Amino acid sequence: MATDPVFLAQLAANGFSVGLGYALAAVGLALIFGILGQVNFAHGELYMLGAFLLFWAMKQLGLPYGIAAVLMAALMAGFGALLAHVVIVPNLDRGFESVVLGTLAVGIILQNAVRLGFGATPLDVASPLESQAFEIGGVLLFGQRMLVCATFLAAFSGLYAFLRYSEIGRAMRAMAQNREACVMVGIDVRRVTRWTGALAAALTGLAGVVISPLFDLYPNMGTEVVIKSFAVVIIGGMGNIWGAAIAGVALGLAESYAGGLGNAAIRDGIAFIVMIAMLLARPQGLFGRTVRV
Amino acid sequence: MRRRSALLWAAALGALLLPLAVDSPYVLHIAIVTGIYIVLVQSLNLVLGYCGLLSLASPAFFGVGAYVATLLALRQGWDSTATLAMAMLAGIFSALVVGFPSLRVSRHSFVIVTLSATLLLQLVALNWEEMTRGSLGLANIPAPRLFGMTVRTRIEWYYLSAAAAAIAVFCTWLLVSSRFGRAMIATRDDEQLALACGIDVFRTRLVAFCLSGGLAAVAGSLYAHFISYIDPGVFGFSVSETLLIMVILGGSGTLWGPVAGAVVFTALPEMLRLTPEIRSLLYGVILLSLVLYRPRRLFP
Amino acid sequence: MHASIKLMLSGILAFAAVQTRAQDIKIGVAGPITGPLAFLGQHIKWGGELAADEINQKGGVLGRKLVFLMQDSACRPADGVASAEKLLSQDRVDVMLGDVCSGSTIAIMPVMEKAQKPFIVTISTHPDITSKSGAGGNKWVFRTVAHDGMIAEVVAERMKGFKSIAIVGEDTDYGRGAARLMKERLPASVKIVSEDYLKQTETDFLPVLTRIRASKPDALATYVLDQQASNLMKQYQQFGLTIPLVGRPPLGSGVVSEQVASGKFDGSWTVYPYFDKFAEPKNQAFTRAYVQRYKQPPHYAGWGVYEGVQTYADAVRRAGTTDPEKVRDALARSDFDAILGPMRFDANQQARTRMMFIVVDKGAATVKELVAVK
Structure with missing residues (x-):
């Protein structure tokens, strides 16, 4: 079985689609880390919130999946700006511990608010692509997972263009390099912080919106995402978004083969082992761009 | 300053007499847990407060201590004096293994490497079934026997836990007021300057990390004996979460701040049991307000 | 400022625990209100409250009202023990029901033995619970569901x-x-x-x-x-x-x-152990009431707690008192018609229920x- 080419190709296809999903889910964490130098412990809850907002828009407002998905990602941007304004802006000059605790608190609040608002019973959102599957030479490709890959490509191209060409994007990159210098040349650091929060939350919410139809929704669904995202961000080099993309795929493939050829326990351990090995070999991450402390 | 030491003496006296004043097993239970947490916060305080390194490995050493003490007590029938010492050694040793590679990476990466180490240890505890019984856990952990005395009642437990807490605070004080302690603080405040002064930054941090691991393991073994049941959940992230809150909001890098943090943040979730449904939500709201309005420390 | 604090406090009190009176019979449970298993915790609350309300509508037990109190264990042993300690010594519950997660249930067992109050395990299926109960050592623990x-x-x-x-x-x-x-x-x-x-x-x-x-x-x-x-x-x-x-x-x-x-x-x-679409009148009455109230069919956890409360109420009726020692003896001699058939315990105080x-x-x-x- 282990040498059956179809089996190995299926594992590769799985690894790719799952890995691009990891990258999409992690990029928001990478942005906040790279630009602001802060660790967002509410990252998983942003993902969860995106998914629940999607459910709400479809069930309560009766919107179709496509429209609801875009609208809710936009709504998440607003929430991200608010989060950045309340928790990150006042703590920019303090050690990163304050933001760690603050976002941890926001995570607890979001989990419980969603539990009280939606109930704890697992929910399900239906996407038109959810049950689609195509077979190419014995290898199955799944509709919703293809949508995740497409969203990843669109989101990353958009992000690249934004960071490269827009005024605020350039300010973000400047801030990633040296915040003190930004202040000196007259960049409004608070405004850039809010924009970063908005962008990160929109991308994380978008991940929640396209990935969640694959799974059930429940208030703790972000826990797993946050750990995987950390792994991706570390392996890819802190704050390096292209590194995160490649690391996501690498992790997806590693997990897929570990799980397919070994078993689930080996698969769970692989992310940590890759991460630790990575950091020992290249402490600056795969694509080195260390953020100074 | 004088008012502060008077306050401390009053608190110490209050702690000593507490079991005479209350007969509620529940209040004593919380007090015992608080004592165990005080040992733990000092373990994190050494690394986070005095070396400036945010470690998420506390549950790792806590768990190692819990498992080592439990297995030696259950399988070998060892006396708790010996199991406690072994747990401590195991904690120091595993901190050495985790710290040796992780202290070489940047401060930010250190956060994640320590978290990964914890989760890896949890996987080991889950999968090494012959030794740990995996997820079935280990039950019926006997009451601890120390120097020939068995600690059974809650009052006895209270004094054991209070003694452990006092020893942990005392050892932390001894350490941080020594020459080595000043070296720790120097590495925290300015790594380059510390290097220039001839301090071996890596070695200083490693030693502090190992001592922290030893303390956490002692707390873990006390926890195991007290709750009488452990499973791989002892390596869970929730312990780290609570500890960070206690140390940072209490005042990291001070001797008594984290102790106050341990008292407040053990009591707070219990007080919120008044409203079981929205307890966690309130906890989050209170936590956020404290971070925003009292970010440095709870108490002046 | 003052007005908003008042508003917040009244909001909190609206959510606060059920008001209890000294003569009520109190049933405590530790279960996951938060965490990944909050879904099951919700059914625990529903099952317990439904059973208590049904019994109260018929005049309660020995003329006394049943009150169901739940605390959050998040399915962690340490929180389970803290919940049990709180329920036992602050709320003075007369009986505890077991948690979903066996780890938490097992950690609560010695607490119940110390407190000398009955402990009815209604959801956890870990076999160790049975082997340690009744003839196995802890005479306060009973289990109403089949074990693994x-x-x-x-x-x-x-x-x-x-x-x-x-x-x-x-x-x-x-x-x-x-x-x-x-x-x-x-x-x-x-x-x-x-x-x-x-x-x-x-x-x-x-x-x-x-x-x-x-x-x-x-x-x-x-x-x-x-x-x-x-x-x-x-x-x-x-x-x-x-x-x-x-x-x-x-x-x-x-x-x-x-x-x-x-x-x-x-x-x-x-x-x-249980499935709601079981076509027997007793079960249908139970599921009907459950769906009517909670808009969801009962989960196994909801059924388990419901049966647990009924089992306890039955024992108190036969004992004629809530005295823990006497209720414990009455529980051991249980023989009533539960949803899945007769409820009887063996030497290890394990119910020989049908699956x-x-x-x-x-x-x-x-x-x-x-x-x-x-």
């Missing part, structure tokens, strides 16, 4: 026809433990092609399903709880897999009803047989 060993016996018996099976389970005492008990009882003719235990929070089953698609076992023995099963079954359909799910998939749960209705799981079966053999046919899960333990 009893169920494994029935499951293994029904797996005899397969040549090869794959196992997938959650990486907890339930998933691993129950699968191990089943394996120990499996005849040598059944080959196990693979075993995977996934974290309870894991949602992605792709590697496991890819392997199963290639290795083609006769059946997939499934040991996961509701929400994980729902994710598994969604992905299972996408892979176009048709081998039956067997062992203990939660086929009767409302969470997976959509998947079951697709017809893709026809031929799958499970052995479960449900549930089969999916034409997109519907039905109870094929009630299996009694030998």
Whole structure:
């Protein structure tokens, strides 16, 4: 079985689609880390919130999946700006511990608010692509997972263009390099912080919106995402978004083969082992761009 | 300053007499847990407060201590004096293994490497079934026997836990007021300057990390004996979460701040049991307000 | 400022615990209000409150009102113990019911022994709980549901026809433990092609399903709880897999009803302590009341707690008092007509209840047989 080419190709296809999903889910964490130098412990809850907002828009407002998905990602941007304004802006000059605790608190609040608002019973959102599957030479490709890959490509191209060409994007990159210098040349650091929060939350919410139809929704669904995202961000080099993309795929493939050829326990351990090995070999991450402390 | 030491003496006296004043097993239970947490916060305080390194490995050493003490007590029938010492050694040793590679990476990466180490240890505890019984856990952990005395009642437990807490605070004080302690603080405040002064930054941090691991393991073994049941959940992230809150909001890098943090943040979730449904939500709201309005420390 | 604080406080008090009076009979439970298993905690609350209200409407027990109090354990042993201590010494409950997670239940057992109050385990299925109770040592612990060993016996018996099976389970005492008990009882003719235990929070089953698609076992023995099963079954359909799910998939749960209705799981079966679509008048009355109140069919956890409260109420009636010692003796002599048949305890204070053999046919899960333990 282990040498059956179809089996190995299926594992590769799985690894790719799952890995691009990891990258999409992690990029928001990478942005906040790279630009602001802060660790967002509410990252998983942003993902969860995106998914629940999607459910709400479809069930309560009766919107179709496509429209609801875009609208809710936009709504998440607003929430991200608010989060950045309340928790990150006042703590920019303090050690990163304050933001760690603050976002941890926001995570607890979001989990419980969603539990009280939606109930704890697992929910399900239906996407038109959810049950689609195509077979190419014995290898199955799944509709919703293809949508995740497409969203990843669109989101990353958009992000690249934004960071490269827009005024605020350039300010973000400047801030990633040296915040003190930004202040000196007259960049409004608070405004850039809010924009970063908005962008990160929109991308994380978008991940929640396209990935969640694959799974059930429940208030703790972000826990797993946050750990995987950390792994991706570390392996890819802190704050390096292209590194995160490649690391996501690498992790997806590693997990897929570990799980397919070994078993689930080996698969769970692989992310940590890759991460630790990575950091020992290249402490600056795969694509080195260390953020100074 | 004088008012502060008077306050401390009053608190110490209050702690000593507490079991005479209350007969509620529940209040004593919380007090015992608080004592165990005080040992733990000092373990994190050494690394986070005095070396400036945010470690998420506390549950790792806590768990190692819990498992080592439990297995030696259950399988070998060892006396708790010996199991406690072994747990401590195991904690120091595993901190050495985790710290040796992780202290070489940047401060930010250190956060994640320590978290990964914890989760890896949890996987080991889950999968090494012959030794740990995996997820079935280990039950019926006997009451601890120390120097020939068995600690059974809650009052006895209270004094054991209070003694452990006092020893942990005392050892932390001894350490941080020594020459080595000043070296720790120097590495925290300015790594380059510390290097220039001839301090071996890596070695200083490693030693502090190992001592922290030893303390956490002692707390873990006390926890195991007290709750009488452990499973791989002892390596869970929730312990780290609570500890960070206690140390940072209490005042990291001070001797008594984290102790106050341990008292407040053990009591707070219990007080919120008044409203079981929205307890966690309130906890989050209170936590956020404290971070925003009292970010440095709870108490002046 | 003052007005807003007042508003907040009144809001909090509106959520605050049920008001109790000294003469009430108090039933405590520690369960997951928060955490990944909050879904089951919700059913615990519902089942307990429904039972208490039904009894109170008929005049309570010995003319006294039943009050159901729940504290959050988040399914962690330390929080379970803290919850129990709080309920016992602050709220002075007369009896405790067990948690969902066996770890928490096992950690509470010695607390109950110290407090000398009955402890009725209604959901946890870890076999150690039984072996340590009654004749096993702790005389205060009773269990009203079948444990994993009893169920494994029935499951293994029904797996005899397969040549090869794959196992997938959650990486907890339930998933691993129950699968191990089943394996120990499996005849040598059944080959196990693979075993995977996934974290309870894991949602992605792709590697496991890819392997199963290639290795083609006769059946997939499934040991996961509701929400994980729902994710598994969604992905299972996408892979176009048709081998039956067997062992203990939660086929009767409302969470997976959509998947079951697709017809893709026809031929799958499970052995479960309880399933709401069990056509007996007593159960139908229970489910009707439950659905009417909570807009959801009762989950196994909701049923378990409901039965637990009834079992306790019955014992108090016969004892004529809530004196723990006397109620304990009355519990040991329980013999009343519960939803699944007579409730009687053996020497280890384990109820010899019947289990449900549930089969999916034409997109519907039905109870094929009630299996009694030998």
